[in-house]
Amino acid sequence: MVVKSELKLIKSLQQKKCRNEHGLFVVEGKKTIEEVLKSDIKLYKLFAVDSEDFKIEGVEVNRITNKELSQISSLKNPNGYLGVFHIPKQEQKIPSDWILVLDGLQDPGNFGTIIRLCDWFGVSDIVCSPETVDCYNPKVLQATMGSISRVRIQYTELNSYLSFNTLPIYGTFMDGNNVNDLRLPEKGILIMGNEGKGISDSITQLCTDRLAIPQFGGTTTESLNVASAVAILLHEIRK
Amino acid sequence: MVVKSELKLIKSLQQKKCRNEHGLFVVEGKKTIEEVLKSDIKLYKLFAVDSEDFKIEGVEVNRITNKELSQISSLKNPNGYLGVFHIPKQEQKIPSDWILVLDGLQDPGNFGTIIRLCDWFGVSDIVCSPETVDCYNPKVLQATMGSISRVRIQYTELNSYLSFNTLPIYGTFMDGNNVNDLRLPEKGILIMGNEGKGISDSITQLCTDRLAIPQFGGTTTESLNVASAVAILLHEIRK
Numbered sequence: 190m191v192v193k194s195e196l197k198l199i200k201s202l203q204q205k206k207c208r209n210e211h212g213l214f215v216v217e218g219k220k221t222i223e224e225v226l227k228s229d230i231k232l233y234k235l236f237a238v239d240s241e242d243f244k245i246e247g248v249e250v251n252r253i254t255n256k257e258l259s260q261i262s263s264l265k266n267p268n269g270y271l272g273v274f275h276i277p278k279q280e281q282k283i284p285s286d287w288i289l290v291l292d293g294l295q296d297p298g299n300f301g302t303i304i305r306l307c308d309w310f311g312v313s314d315i316v317c318s319p320e321t322v323d324c325y326n327p328k329v330l331q332a333t334m335g336s337i338s339r340v341r342i343q344y345t346e347l348n349s350y351l352s353f354n355t356l357p358i359y360g361t362f363m364d365g366n367n368v369n370d371l372r373l374p375e376k377g378i379l380i381m382g383n384e385g386k387g388i389s390d391s392i393t394q395l396c397t398d399r400l401a402i403p404q405f406g407g408t409t410t411e412s413l414n415v416a417s418a419v420a421i422l423l424h425e426i427r428k
Numbered sequence: 429m430v431v432k433s434e435l436k437l438i439k440s441l442q443q444k445k446c447r448n449e450h451g452l453f454v455v456e457g458k459k460t461i462e463e464v465l466k467s468d469i470k471l472y473k474l475f476a477v478d479s480e481d482f483k484i485e486g487v488e489v490n491r492i493t494n495k496e497l498s499q500i501s502s503l504k505n506p507n508g509y510l511g512v513f514h515i516p517k518q519e520q521k522i523p524s525d526w527i528l529v530l531d532g533l534q535d536p537g538n539f540g541t542i543i544r545l546c547d548w549f550g551v552s553d554i555v556c557s558p559e560t561v562d563c564y565n566p567k568v569l570q571a572t573m574g575s576i577s578r579v580r581i582q583y584t585e586l587n588s589y590l591s592f593n594t595l596p597i598y599g600t601f602m603d604g605n606n607v608n609d610l611r612l613p614e615k616g617i618l619i620m621g622n623e624g625k626g627i628s629d630s631i632t633q634l635c636t637d638r639l640a641i642p643q644f645g646g647t648t649t650e651s652l653n654v655a656s657a658v659a660i661l662l663h664e665i666r667k
Binding site: 302305306309310311313369402403405406413414416417418420421427428 | 660
């Protein structure tokens, strides 16, 4: 049994405002919870329908009924496990590698896939404009498959962030230079824009280089999905 | 007003069985409908809440109320337009280019993204095992952004399909050869497997070459999302 006030608190964490207010976020699914437990992110409370099934040293598991879980889960079909974690403090670090900057990305699934890609390609910092979808949104977390625990994500005003940096800033544009013809440096900033509108005007002006992924065949496809573009560009960067 | 029997028919097309029985599928959203109308795919009927807003020569637009639309739409928030189209006949063509083969792909969003990628990279044929998610599934169509009209998709038993072909067959495996070190031929078959299980054993045996996308940094990320992998591999193929 979980007390009502706690159920209410956890349910409220589906909203960004409440996540920020309480400094907590929710992770669902056994495997993703295990990934986050392995990281530096601090556990607040862990719930499981079958607590016998989830034994990790030093971690207290609270029993929850299926009915209670369905009340607080963001999933249509909750899968038996729910962890509440503390949102890590944002650290400002001097970049020693490529950084991915997201300017107003909106789709949670895209963001989750991009976090997973950064983890795969060893890009450990993502910097987001305040308008970018919240990385602790349940749908983002579901798509990260636990990678959220290995990538640092911060939200900040991009104009000032980019103005104070000395790395080359690569923006992606339909009419940019073919990425296959370029030699990319060892450090840099890669900016990806909003799914519909691309990179905003003020950020476009700060780009020192313009990149494009060449299309093949017809010219009818309007654009690559932003997560597909990140996959190709990080692959090129790491070659 | 749309007659009840028609509403029932269209609603039934959310199920694969009914789509195949009637040879019809549903496309929602003005932009995607416009893309499909431009293709060889034949229109069955077009519905719009505001029929004044949708004028295409030679195309009859049927008025539908918001209430009727919400009864038959697969979307939580229907967006005013719904087109019913005839499923195109499968043509067996001799491949003259790269072909993408999907062995049991399950996620509709991944499939939609992959169709969009094939369109972008000019790969016009996708061949799927019978277990692969149906390409006329509403969630697949939503993710294709209209690309479905420019990529031929067929479902067939892969063992016999692959046995009769003379092209090199590239499978993707965690322990395959680094794609960056290979020169890929002008024609070939690229096989992608199921999200969880990868390529099935019987199909693995038919692969003539084993590919892998190199990871960078730690080795903690379990795998790339299959659509991300397709993005990188088609980019490499078209270089």
